[in-house]
Amino acid sequence: MADPIVRVDDLVVSFPSRTSKTPVEVISGADLTVERGSCVVIIGPSGCGKSTILSCIAGLTPYAGGSITVDGDRVDGPDDHSSVVFQHASLLPWRTVLGNVEFGLESRRQIPKKEIRARAMEAIEAVGLAGYEDHHPHQISGGMQQRVNLARAFAVRAPLTLMDEPFGALDALTKELMQDELIRLMSMVSSSTVFITHDIREAIYLGDKILVMSARPGTIIAEFDSPFGADRTRAMTEDRRFDELESSLRDLLGHTTEEVLT
Numbered sequence: 001m002a003d004p005i006v007r008v009d010d011l012v013v014s015f016p017s018r019t020s021k022t023p024v025e026v027i028s029g030a031d032l033t034v035e036r037g038s039c040v041v042i043i044g045p046s047g048c049g050k051s052t053i054l055s056c057i058a059g060l061t062p063y064a065g066g067s068i069t070v071d072g073d074r075v076d077g078p079d080d081h082s083s084v085v086f087q088h089a090s091l092l093p094w095r096t097v098l099g100n101v102e103f104g105l106e107s108r109r110q111i112p113k114k115e116i117r118a119r120a121m122e123a124i125e126a127v128g129l130a131g132y133e134d135h136h137p138h139q140i141s142g143g144m145q146q147r148v149n150l151a152r153a154f155a156v157r158a159p160l161t162l163m164d165e166p167f168g169a170l171d172a173l174t175k176e177l178m179q180d181e182l183i184r185l186m187s188m189v190s191s192s193t194v195f196i197t198h199d200i201r202e203a204i205y206l207g208d209k210i211l212v213m214s215a216r217p218g219t220i221i222a223e224f225d226s227p228f229g230a231d232r233t234r235a236m237t238e239d240r241r242f243d244e245l246e247s248s249l250r251d252l253l254g255h256t257t258e259e260v261l262t
């Protein structure tokens with residue numbers, strides 16, 4: 001089999017505890033791989049460490065043990081291998097839609113200004129926001145803001161896109177539209193994706209592979225390959241296999257408990 005783009009082996013992450021001198025172990029021996037061009041979804045209870053794993057893969061959070069490689073290189077800080085869509089919309093309010101998409105490109109090395117403009121415009125068009133380039137974030141809806149976030153992530157053309165519950169705050173209808181938008185974008189740029197959610201149906205709809213995490217300290221407790229091919233349509237949700245996978249995932253997640261505060 002081809003070399004996976006992401007390889008996480010025996011990952012251990014701890015944070016300082018507020019109440020004791022011993023650090024709290026948040027991720028305890030997690031393993032995962034992401035095949036090139038695929039979308040891997042991670043699902044798990046709140047506080048189990050989903051955002052932490054993503055942040056480690058992005059090189060934004062240091063880890064205490066194990067190893068992470070992206071595109072063959074060991075991750076030991078932020079680099080150009082991945083782009084991130086954060087759990088909370090992170091647009092700069094003083095920049096326009098165009099300015100926000102360009103911002104993601106400006107932090108990358110050696111992209112000429114002209115190319116930054118061209119790539120940003122292309123990404124804005126791809127997410128259906130042509131005509132809104134000069135609007136500021138407060139002048140567009142929450143769904144449109146999330147489109148800007150997607151455009152910003154995809155404009156950099158990183159081999160890996162890391163998405164942390166990007167549609168968590170959207171209403172059900174907008175969420176479905178955005179999921180379809182994402183499927184289109186993923187196939188257009190043939191990028192590899194790690195997508196985090198706590199929405200079971202979203203996980204099944206988007207994932208080529210679905211990984212289930214246990215409650216903290218988090219580790220991967222189960223892995224499901226999607227029974228559906230690359231051709232993702234809403235008709236999938238009417239399929240018996242969709243419901244079967246949903247109940248398996250619901251059973252598993254029912255056995256994990258919510259975070260216990262320390």
Ligand SMILES: Nc1ncnc2c1ncn2[C@@H]1O[C@H](COP(=O)(O)OP(=O)(O)OP(=O)(O)O)[C@@H](O)[C@H]1O
Nearest residue numbers: 015016026045046047048049050051052053198259
């Ligand atoms: N910088 C930090 N310092 C200390 N503790 C942290 C830090 N970041 C996360 N944690 C703790 O690590 C645990 C996992 O957090 P994380 O944000 O990864 O969970 P999550 O699965 O993404 O949760 P949610 O579904 O609510 O977004 C939580 O108990 C959280 O309080």
Ligand SMILES: [Mg+2]
Nearest residue numbers: 050051052087
């Ligand atoms: Mg999170």
